[in-house]
Amino acid sequence: QVQLQESGPGLVKTSETLSLTCTVSGYSISSGYYWGWIRQPPGKGLQWIGNINYNGSTNYNPSLKSRVTISLDTSENQFSLKLSSVTAADTAVYYCARSRTYCSGGSCYLPGYWGQGTLVTVSS
């Protein structure tokens, strides 16, 4: 069973870059599927940030695209999120996720497995 675990600083200063890592166990990220990031501001709904597939091709939310980078580290079986020039509006619980097993087509963009989430607060 695939498992995902987010890690990174819980506090980031305004205008700096937020960096998170998702460590995957139970499946090799280079073997297939899409690996993504979703966030949830406190008390609010879910927002898709973007994803990367197993061969490194990325897709980003158009509203965040200019500030987001998602990358793979196959040697560590991890993938990462970088969000630049953060403001208080970027304060949220950040989740990493993977496609559902045996997905196909656009269904693979939608999360099947989720990490537990990590709260990142942006403050000066």
Next chain:
Amino acid sequence: QSALTQPPSASGSPGQSVTISCTGTNSDVGGYNYVSWYQQRPGKAPKLMIYEVTKRPSGVPDRFSGSKSGNTASLTVSGLQAEDEADYYCSSYASSNDCVFGGGTKLTVL
């Protein structure tokens, strides 16, 4: 990319059925059979309940069902139980290769 539209709240008594709607456009919900529904309990990660509009992952009770008509997808919970009280989110694949979520619906079991 605009969020899908869900009612903020829904409710029902134990044993009743409740349906939650999720309205998008023909660029997302209406254009593809790639709609998922998630259940989220307080302080927890979302859990996949329905995928590809109507399909249930292993382990999800058959009280949960999904459907779609035009640009609106729906989640129906039959035989409501206290444990079904949670927030529910829809999600859809969208053209331009991205993904969009609904604003979420808080389901209360009365």
